[in-house]
Amino acid sequence: MSMKKKVLSISLSGLMAFGAVTAVGLPVGAVGNGPNVGGSIQTSILHTYESMVDYLKVQEAKQKALELEVIGQTVKGRDIYMAKYISNPENPTILFLTQQHGNEQLTTEGALEFIKHLGTGKTKGVLDHVNILVIPMLNADGAMGDVNFSLDDYLADGDRHLTRYNADGIDINREHDKATGDMVPEARVLHENVFQKYDIDYMIDLHHQGTRSATDGELVSGSILYPTNPNVDPDVLEGSKKLGSIVYNTLEPTGWGHIGKYVGGTGANIGRNGAALRYDISTLLFEMRGMSDHSYESYALGQKSNGYLIKQTIKTLDSTVRAIADGSIETADTSFWDTLPEQRNSPAEE
Numbered sequence: 001m002s003m004k005k006k007v008l009s010i011s012l013s014g015l016m017a018f019g020a021v022t023a024v025g026l027p028v029g030a031v032g033n034g035p036n037v038g039g040s041i042q043t044s045i046l047h048t049y050e051s052m053v054d055y056l057k058v059q060e061a062k063q064k065a066l067e068l069e070v071i072g073q074t075v076k077g078r079d080i081y082m083a084k085y086i087s088n089p090e091n092p093t094i095l096f097l098t099q100q101h102g103n104e105q106l107t108t109e110g111a112l113e114f115i116k117h118l119g120t121g122k123t124k125g126v127l128d129h130v131n132i133l134v135i136p137m138l139n140a141d142g143a144m145g146d147v148n149f150s151l152d153d154y155l156a157d158g159d160r161h162l163t164r165y166n167a168d169g170i171d172i173n174r175e176h177d178k179a180t181g182d183m184v185p186e187a188r189v190l191h192e193n194v195f196q197k198y199d200i201d202y203m204i205d206l207h208h209q210g211t212r213s214a215t216d217g218e219l220v221s222g223s224i225l226y227p228t229n230p231n232v233d234p235d236v237l238e239g240s241k242k243l244g245s246i247v248y249n250t251l252e253p254t255g256w257g258h259i260g261k262y263v264g265g266t267g268a269n270i271g272r273n274g275a276a277l278r279y280d281i282s283t284l285l286f287e288m289r290g291m292s293d294h295s296y297e298s299y300a301l302g303q304k305s306n307g308y309l310i311k312q313t314i315k316t317l318d319s320t321v322r323a324i325a326d327g328s329i330e331t332a333d334t335s336f337w338d339t340l341p342e343q344r345n346s347p348a349e350e
């Protein structure tokens, strides 16, 4: 790919130490054909917007390498935070984006855990060789259910509902082909203050889908896809496939991770395609199983599955950061994409 920066050599010992990621409680048999919807739909265990901000500020105070940036505001005026680890602007840079869709929050929970891990002191060898940007809750209004339309038919217990859309009912992940001045605020600040301001080489756009998607008769823990717009630069596409290779080869052997190929559109309005087209960012869509809340029963996933889905996020972020830092992503084998089965019964949209 047209890598804008050189990957520096790195000591392997630092990376190996970083590999010891703390496991989130992992119920045996949590994935596969276990309890389908997985218990009651609870949002009380999730970070609120406010508790997430508090968490980030605590980590910023603890971690010398971490700097928080407010990239802009939501429709309702919430500050949108980005966590930054930039040791050397010449290093390759990866962006992890969560919650374009407000009802897809376990990826955010995983991203917050990952940020904590980056402060454990085992990561120095990694952070010296890769820059990391994390936007852990782009659609904070939707995540808090603070929107200008009714969520009365949503399923989660308790006072808080989470919805896909921004406060004005717009799908942020269909804005990415517009002139930035015509975008909703959450998408505009992502483009103007992140995509256009930072020299980003890779992005993983983290989502959740419905609960019933499967390949080979087995429910998937998630599905992945590279940019599929035909006008994406071939080198950018190849980088995307390599990013997917790291994720696939990390999760599939775990026994609890089962990864399919997502069936997604070619539209430039989708982040996966738009960021690749407009900014030559190698992108990967990751659609994990089950949403945190929805009006439609087969989309929402109960809390019994929280542990492995959070762990799946942490392993995804951890493995890709390490592969970029040590340069091994450059030689990642992309041939698995040729045989990776497309998932079936995938009612939710990326």
Ligand SMILES: [Zn+2]
Pocket: 100, 101, 104, 206, 207, 208, 349, 350
């Ligand atoms: Zn989504």
